Ligand SMILES: Cc1cc2nc3c(=O)[nH]c(=O)nc-3n(C[C@H](O)[C@H](O)[C@H](O)COP(=O)(O)OP(=O)(O)OC[C@H]3O[C@@H](n4cnc5c(N)ncnc54)[C@H](O)[C@@H]3O)c2cc1C
Ligand SMILES: Cc1cc2nc3c(=O)[nH]c(=O)nc-3n(C[C@H](O)[C@H](O)[C@H](O)COP(=O)(O)OP(=O)(O)OC[C@H]3O[C@@H](n4cnc5c(N)ncnc54)[C@H](O)[C@@H]3O)c2cc1C
């Protein structure tokens with residue numbers, strides 16, 4: 081069973097977990113994902129690869145606590161184990177030298193976009209990085225990005241840090257200034273990816289996004305992860321998760337992500353009511369409020 | 371010791387009736403439906419066998435199980451011996467006794483069949499296999515000294531498990547790579563608990579592990595290591611039994627609405643992830659009140675009966691041909707009817723209608739009539755113009771078959787597949803176009819049966835052994 085090296089809180093509801101899976105790490109590439117099951121009763125949750133320490137065989141995932149399973153993940157101690165961690169899954173991000181490449185990370189997306197930024201940079205691109213969060217205390221991975229970006233913009237919705245506004249505002253300015261961006265890769269909440277894709281359509285700049293529909297097996301066997309591109313159905317786990325943002329039906333994605341809302345609430349409630357629940361008190365409060 | 375009864379007296383005994391859970395009760399639980407024969411019933415049923423010298427039943431069995439032979443052992447009360455007799459050619463009798471379409475195979479040609487009803491070979495097979503397992507009589511077979519050869523098996527369905535069992539006995543080192551977190555293939559993720567208890571599949575896998583088979587679950591070949599990389603890692607021969615796990619959809623409008631599942635997704639949620647026991651298990655599943663299952667095979671029956679057990683008020687089978695053409699096992703169709711499934715024959719969906727919130731609320735259908743026979747020999751359904759009607763549904767399960775998962779063919783240069791993505795093999799040896807790579811089961815045949823997959827595994831194992839000993843120098 082895969083061993084958890086450490087599992088630390090890096091934001092109000094964000095954790096960073098490193099898992100020892102040497103064979104997986106050896107094979108994995110930027111843009112791919114893994115599927116984790118915490119315990120025998122657990123569901124299979126997909127997590128993007130946020131870092132690969134090839135030397136020590138360590139995988140980093142950065143996760144946001146949104147429900148039962150992500151909450152449960154926070155309770156796995158350093159040195160503990162996961163029931164399983166399968167991967168690498170999905171097609172690696174396409175990487176080439178476009179001259180100037182721009183990566184955009186919003187919210188939790190700043191983490192999975194990081195290995196892709198590294199790959200773009202290694203391919204010889206001039207790297208423009210735009211990261212954003214609702215507020216300063218929700219921003220992370222800034223140092224990592226700073227270390228490799230040729231140009232970097234930080235946006236917060238409330239203006240508590242960097243420039244006030246959305247990542248798309250920063251991007252729009254670059255495009256209006258005539259910066260010749262050859263490729264944009266955006267990862268973040270669905271509304272953010274939608275706004276970015278809608279914006280760049282008008283400028284005709286290729287824009288890819290990483291989609292996060294509900295998955296189970298991650299091998300193309302169930303079709304639960306179907307997304308629609310220009311009217312054609314694709315399975316995000318095997319055909320993606322990266323897709324041309326200009327073709328994605330974001331409405332469908334948003335709706336399908338809500339398929340189990342009622343049951344997810346029930347699962348969370350039951351979890352919180354369990355006298356043996358090992359969540360930290362602060363997180364318990366946040367989750368009870370949701 | 372043979373059968374003490376005269377032939378004419380054997381014919382007077384009526385065919386055994388399988389004791390089973392009451393339909394009204396069982397349609398709300400996931401426990402196995404048939405209880406299995408008692409010893410007394412099994413003895414009586416076995417005494418019906420005429421022990422015909424020609425034994426047409428053996429030829430009716432895809433893997434030539436010595437049926438009269440094992441039945442004679444039952445009469446001698448050597449039940450474990452009977453199970454071992456079956457295992458000479460079929461390593462999964464507890465599974466096959468439950469899921470084989472006996473009425474199309476061994477029982478279809480039983481001499482008793484026409485007049486008196488065939489000997490219940492499937493029931494007897496299940497009886498001896500269960501007896502052997504429940505009484506801990508399963509013996510570890512003799513294992514040959516190590517040959518120094520290593521074999522990789524891709525996929526842990528009946529095909530892969532059979533190859534593993536055969537080759538480990540012959541002294542080879544065997545590793546099974548399975549993409550999911552539990553081995554068993556369709557036997558664990560597809561076929562529900564009420565038809566095939568998962569503990570039985572687990573027992574089969576545990577037994578292989580005790581013999582020395584190594585299982586590497588959560589390992590997707592082609593994503594982790596490719597076939598070529600497995601060779602580079604020192605595997606001398608490879609068997610591909612990756613199944614037909616790519617769900618087909620109808621390709622009609624509205625198919626991506628919430629509440630429309632492939633049967634693979636629906637059954638995987640319920641069986642592998644145990645969503646039927648939510649929230650004790652974390653994986654959710656949509657509980658429909660009005661559930662339509664599209665298709666007429668075993669997968670459709672399993673889905674519709676699962677829907678009933680998850681509380682459906684109306685559970686429909688919507689099938690475009692008539693009952694006579696339904697490919698499901700007769701017993702499953704019968705069980706579904708007993709449980710109150712409503713069969714809408716000669717009906718096909720044309721459009722799914724959403725509730726404005728992205729969820730399915732109805733399905734537009736059209737009535738069909740049967741025309742001339744098509745390539746499959748079954749009469750082709752033709753839409754009747756103007757016969758459209760709407761059916762209220764809040765859950766639809768599409769069970770119209772699977773295609774083969776393209777991952778292995780795509781990542782293995784030189785591995786030939788046909789236009790449907792099925793791997794092409796030499797019929798006799800099961801070897802593919804790549805030297806040392808063999809394949810069998812659904813990845814070769816498209817959606818077929820457990821026994822055919824297991825049979826392929828047997829044949830492949832024989833030829834893999836020959837290949838390993840003759841062509842792999844150590
Ligand atoms: C390819 C991919 C990569 C992802 N990478 C990350 C990541 O790096 N970090 C991160 O925090 N999250 C990531 N996610 C999302 C993450 O999988 C979900 O947040 C997680 O499954 C939620 O589970 P839960 O029980 O905590 O929440 P729940 O209460 O079950 O659900 C909360 C919301 O999460 C989504 N969700 C639920 N189950 C699944 C599922 N099985 N698959 C996908 N989404 C689901 C739904 O929108 C749901 O409404 C990724 C998803 C995909 C498909
Ligand atoms: C719901 C349902 C009901 C059925 N009912 C019956 C019945 O009553 N009677 C009957 O005879 N038949 C039945 N069948 C058909 C029967 O189950 C199949 O024909 C049989 O299981 C095929 O066996 P297999 O070994 O070829 O593959 P499978 O059982 O499909 O197993 C293949 C395995 O390979 C794994 N795999 C795939 N790709 C990879 C990879 N790249 N790396 C690692 N692992 C991989 C899969 O995860 C899977 O576990 C049914 C099928 C279904 C779906």
Ligand code: FES
Nearest residue numbers: 298300302303317
């Ligand atoms: S998650 Fe099952 S097909 Fe993609």
